[in-house]
Amino acid sequence: MDEKKLSRYITGDLSPKDRNEVVKWINASEKNLNEYKARRRLHDILLWNSAPAPSAGEARKIRKDSLGKRMLRRFSFAAIAVSIAFLSIFMYHAGQKSEISNPPVFPRSITAPAGHQLKMLLEDGSTVWLNSGSTLLTAEPRQRKERAVELLGEGYFKVAPDAKRPFLVKAGKLEIQVLGTEFNVISYPDQGIWETALFSGSIAIMEKGEKILRLSPGNKVSLVDNRLLTAPLDEEKYLWKDGILSFTGRTLREIFNELSSYFNVEIRYPESTNLDKTYSGKFWISEGLYHILDVLTYDNRFTYAKINKDDEQYIRIRFN
Amino acid sequence: MTFNELYANYYSKALLFVKSYTNDVSEAEDIVSESIITVWEKLDESRQDRLLPFLFTVLRNKCLDYLKSQRVKTTVKNESNEDFLSDLDLRIMALNDTTEEKVFSTEINEIIKKTLDSLPRKTREIFNFNRESGKTYSEIARIYGISEKSVAYHISKALKALREALNDYLPYLLLFISYDFF
Numbered sequence: 001m002d003e004k005k006l007s008r009y010i011t012g013d014l015s016p017k018d019r020n021e022v023v024k025w026i027n028a029s030e031k032n033l034n035e036y037k038a039r040r041r042l043h044d045i046l047l048w049n050s051a052p053a054p055s056a057g058e059a060r061k062i063r064k065d066s067l068g069k070r071m072l073r074r075f076s077f078a079a080i081a082v083s084i085a086f087l088s089i090f091m092y093h094a095g096q097k098s099e100i101s102n103p104p105v106f107p108r109s110i111t112a113p114a115g116h117q118l119k120m121l122l123e124d125g126s127t128v129w130l131n132s133g134s135t136l137l138t139a140e141p142r143q144r145k146e147r148a149v150e151l152l153g154e155g156y157f158k159v160a161p162d163a164k165r166p167f168l169v170k171a172g173k174l175e176i177q178v179l180g181t182e183f184n185v186i187s188y189p190d191q192g193i194w195e196t197a198l199f200s201g202s203i204a205i206m207e208k209g210e211k212i213l214r215l216s217p218g219n220k221v222s223l224v225d226n227r228l229l230t231a232p233l234d235e236e237k238y239l240w241k242d243g244i245l246s247f248t249g250r251t252l253r254e255i256f257n258e259l260s261s262y263f264n265v266e267i268r269y270p271e272s273t274n275l276d277k278t279y280s281g282k283f284w285i286s287e288g289l290y291h292i293l294d295v296l297t298y299d300n301r302f303t304y305a306k307i308n309k310d311d312e313q314y315i316r317i318r319f320n
Numbered sequence: 321m322t323f324n325e326l327y328a329n330y331y332s333k334a335l336l337f338v339k340s341y342t343n344d345v346s347e348a349e350d351i352v353s354e355s356i357i358t359v360w361e362k363l364d365e366s367r368q369d370r371l372l373p374f375l376f377t378v379l380r381n382k383c384l385d386y387l388k389s390q391r392v393k394t395t396v397k398n399e400s401n402e403d404f405l406s407d408l409d410l411r412i413m414a415l416n417d418t419t420e421e422k423v424f425s426t427e428i429n430e431i432i433k434k435t436l437d438s439l440p441r442k443t444r445e446i447f448n449f450n451r452e453s454g455k456t457y458s459e460i461a462r463i464y465g466i467s468e469k470s471v472a473y474h475i476s477k478a479l480k481a482l483r484e485a486l487n488d489y490l491p492y493l494l495l496f497i498s499y500d501f502f
Contacts (some may be wrong), residue, residue: 003476011336012343019343020403022411037491040414041422042483047337048376048423049432050451111324 001025006036008044111135114264115289117240122147125160129241132262132285142316154186156241157200171196174223175206184238194223197233239282243291246282255279255296256317263289269317274301289315323360330372331356334379341383341415351386355379372423380415387412417491428489435485439478446471447478 001022009022026036080220086285112118112130120128120136130136132319134153148168154189160182170178171187172194181201187194196205197220203230205213205221213228215221220233236246245262247255253275260267262285269275283292293315294302302319331352355378363371375389391408394401428443436444450460450471457475461468 004472012340012348014343019407023403023407026410027406034491036410037414037417038483041418041490042479042486043340044337044418044423044430045339045489046432046451046482047333048372049429050333050448079378113328276341295342298485 001032006039007043010036010040019057038280106158110138115262115285117243117285119241122160124162124165124167127158129156131155131240133187133264151185151187154184154190154240156182156184156238159184172223173207177206177211184241196221197238199233199238240285243285244282245285249278250280251276251278252296254299259289259292265289267317268314269302270319272319274319277301325370326360326363327356330375334375337376338379338383341411343388343411347386351379351382355382373420376423377420380418380420384412384415387415394426422489428486431485431489432482435481436478439481443474443478446474450475 003017005014005022006025008314009019014022026032036319047151081191102297110118110120110130112132112134114133116132118130120130122128122138126147128136128149131154134151134155136155137150137152147165148160148170149188150170155169157167157169157178159178159180159182163179167178167180169178169215171185173187174194176183176185179201181203182199183201183203184197185195196203196215198217200217202217203215204211205215213221213230218232219230221228221230222228236248245258247258250258253269256267256269256275259265279296281295283295297303300320302317304318305316307316334352334355335345338351340347342351355375358378359371359375363374370388387408391405391412394405394408408442436447439447446460446464449455449463450457455463457468457471460471464471
């Protein structure tokens with residue numbers, strides 16, 4: 001028996017054909033079976049007694065060569081299903097001081113790690129996808145008069161209909177009131193970015209409890225210089241929820257900047273006319289940053305290197 | 321421990337573990353995600369120090385459920401594939417045998433530390449890196465700037481030492497130990 005095959009059988013990285021060969025070998029004799037059991041146990045012991053891996057990002061880089069047809073069927077690689085018991089009321093008012101008689105309310109918060117999306121199933125049947133680095137604040141269990149959450153960053157909401165309990169998303173200064181619908185919210189107040197795109201149903205944008213705008217499906221509304229502007233939405237921007245990063249006619253500079261913020265790594269590049277070249281393409285986010293960079297280097301315009309010295313960690317780009 | 325820390329620290333390890341039994345990455349990702357959430361929801365102060373064994377047990381049970389449901393499905397559907405079934409049975413047997421007590425103990429942990437410390441630094445580093453990153457030999461060879469053969473040498477050297485040191489904790493061998501594989 002090939003040593004490498006046996007260890008790859010144990011780690012689950014063999015093709016079905018090679019697996020059968022190893023299984024036949026294991027079942028051929030008591031001695032072989034014992035060898036397998038010992039190796040198997042050794043593998044588990046060593047795995048669980050080693051230091052934790054440094055980052056979740058590493059997990060994304062696990063090779064996907066053992067993937068079967070299921071992979072094509074299911075797009076949930078990076079999505080993680082969080083079921084939060086009783087996600088309902090949570091009105092977060094920055095200026096509101098809690099009354100003395102009430103114990104302080106500590107909201108639950110969930111943040112999608114860099115390079116990952118989180119898919120959450122809420123108690124009311126609604127689904128929320130959180131984009132990389134974004135946070136959703138929810139209420140403690142037991143407190144529910146209405147369904148309300150606060151979003152920091154980007155999230156896609158598929159809200160279960162419930163006319164009696166409107167769903168409220170607080171995003172920056174504004175709130176979005178919903179009855180049952182699908183929409184995407186981007187809110188980065190520190191960067192002055194605020195946008196909501198509606199796919200179906202209807203939503204109302206509220207400010208200080210008052211309705212200021214009603215949005216119709218297929219449109220998005222952005223906050224620019226304190227004014228709300230509506231425009232038709234561009235579907236490709238919202239594919240992240242299915243684990244896809246899509247670029248159409250984007251410059252290398254834009255792509256580097258987006259990858260940098262998406263995967264939370266610094267990408268350093270020299271000024272070059274190459275930065276204005278445009279690219280189009282779609283990537284599975286789960287394939288990881290390095291896969292995307294590898295593909296982008298196919299036309300030999302640049303090379304990249306992972307720099308990891310002293311306290312500095314970044315990706316260095318060199319143009320050819 | 322926040323959800324993020326739990327997720328960031330243990331996702332990778334948990335995925336390697338579950339994938340080694342499911343042989344299916346997307347299924348493993350689902351099991352890992354569900355398990356981390358279960359652990360997070362049930363984690364209280366008293367369990368903090370037993371976090372890893374707790375996570376292990378949740379993963380193990382969910383993974384066993386999945387493998388057993390695969391077993392039932394395969395029989396019912398009559399996709400009668402004997403090779404696949406005996407592969408599945410091997411994995412179910414192995415996972416059934418792998419209980420928390422057999423994986424986690426202070427003695428095991430100390431033996432591993434001692435053994436790794438006794439190895440040359442480079443051997444130890446490459447071995448640890450391989451375990452923690454799940455990278456292939458060729459990727460490690462590229463990163464360390466050595467040949468794939470050297471990577472294999474360092475890893476098998478570490479494995480051999482660990483296996484000898486941990487012999488008492490591995491399933492009993494009826495005949496005699498064969499090191500042909502190292």
